[in-house]
Amino acid sequence: MQIQYHIPVMLKEAIEYLNLRAGMRIVDATVGTAGHALKILEKITPGGLLIGIDKDKEALEITGQRLNDYKECFQLLYGDFRYMDSLLEQIGIQKVDGILFDLGVSMHQLSNPQRGFSFQQNGPLDMRLDQESFISAYDLVNNLNEEEISNLLWTFGQERKHNRIARFLVKERQKNPIQTTQQLAQIVAKVVGFYQKRIHPATRTFQALRIAVNRELESLSEGIDKAVELLNPKSRIVVISFHSLEDRIVKHKFKEFALKNKLKIITKKPLRPTKQEVMENPSSRSAKMRVAERV
Numbered sequence: 318m319q320i321q322y323h324i325p326v327m328l329k330e331a332i333e334y335l336n337l338r339a340g341m342r343i344v345d346a347t348v349g350t351a352g353h354a355l356k357i358l359e360k361i362t363p364g365g366l367l368i369g370i371d372k373d374k375e376a377l378e379i380t381g382q383r384l385n386d387y388k389e390c391f392q393l394l395y396g397d398f399r400y401m402d403s404l405l406e407q408i409g410i411q412k413v414d415g416i417l418f419d420l421g422v423s424m425h426q427l428s429n430p431q432r433g434f435s436f437q438q439n440g441p442l443d444m445r446l447d448q449e450s451f452i453s454a455y456d457l458v459n460n461l462n463e464e465e466i467s468n469l470l471w472t473f474g475q476e477r478k479h480n481r482i483a484r485f486l487v488k489e490r491q492k493n494p495i496q497t498t499q500q501l502a503q504i505v506a507k508v509v510g511f512y513q514k515r516i517h518p519a520t521r522t523f524q525a526l527r528i529a530v531n532r533e534l535e536s537l538s539e540g541i542d543k544a545v546e547l548l549n550p551k552s553r554i555v556v557i558s559f560h561s562l563e564d565r566i567v568k569h570k571f572k573e574f575a576l577k578n579k580l581k582i583i584t585k586k587p588l589r590p591t592k593q594e595v596m597e598n599p600s601s602r603s604a605k606m607r608v609a610e611r612v
Contacts, residue, residue: 325352326601332356334555334608340364341414346398349423351380358387367391370398372447399539414552416544421559436502436519444527454526458495463487474525481508541570548611557606564605571609583608
């Protein structure tokens with residue numbers, strides 16, 4: 318299967334706000350298939366080091382090949398960025414000069430039906446970013462009770478029809494387990510109907526399940542805590558988020574650290590992609606970037 322590389326979102330802005338120069342140590346906390354990493358390495362070499370973290374081993378293999386020209390200038394670490402401090406400790410690094418988080422799912426994951434992230438193609442109901450983790454979307458859909466499913470859909474997807482969807486899912490799985498992405502999407506579409514023209518009726522349900530499976534909001538909160546402590550003075554943290562739940566966490570965390578006089582907020586309001594970028598890469602349309610600097 319041909320690899321579909323992720324198009325890095327707000328690349329120009331991320332590079333600009335990280336204030337990159339040769340010799341810096343930079344963490345790409347969600348290195349994916351190296352969309353941002355390639356450009357970061359251009360700016361920090363010679364003498365610099367990029368540390369790429371990801372919990373998708375497949376992505377790390379692709380990245381290792383893509384960064385081949387920078388052999389001595391990068392290190393890739395398998396793990397969740399919520400454990401960034403201990404991951405860096407393993408390679409003898411206590412402090413860094415900048416950290417980038419590009420949240421969400423990358424194109425190589427979305428385009429592979431076997432990963433189960435998208436309802437566009439049929440595949441197993443998986444959604445694990447780390448394929449070695451135990452809980453998949455199949456487990457949640459087929460094992461949680463009605464109230465738990467309803468709460469999950471509202472909390473992580475802000476799905477207005479969470480109660481009805483939960484009720485229908487429980488009813489349907491009593492006949493047969495819900496095993497595939499399109500099976501789930503069709504059930505949700507029947508309940509929700511196309512009340513929003515812009516997005517598929519199952520979008521919020523898929524978002525909620527993916528966030529729950531990967532414990533994304535907990536990871537983000539802990540990851541920012543770790544990142545702030547790892548930054549050298551005057552170094553920056555850049556976070557690109559894709560929905561309001563993520564952006565809210567970033568906003569509150571930055572404020573919390575600013576009150577403790579550990580961060581200076583650089584972007585008073587989140588930056589958005591340009592109209593040109595949204596035209597060229599429609600998946601960037603919901604992106605928001607927030608930037609802060611270590612005091």
